[in-house]
Amino acid sequence: MTKVDFYLVDEPGEPALLRFVCRLTQKIFALGHQIHIHAES
Structure with missing residues (x-):
């Protein structure tokens, strides 16, 4: 079954x-899992 996780980042700002x-x-890649990152650009 597909699993989806959502995260809230406490630190404000784009650099954080x-x-x-x-x-x-990096962690997901090291574990050998697949990842999809949806970004504006």
Whole structure:
């Protein structure tokens, strides 16, 4: 079954959001899971 997770980032600002996304993506990749990132650009 497909699993979807949503996250709330406590730290304000785009730099904090990008750091979070990069860390999460790195962790998911290292675990061998698939990830889809939907972004504006």
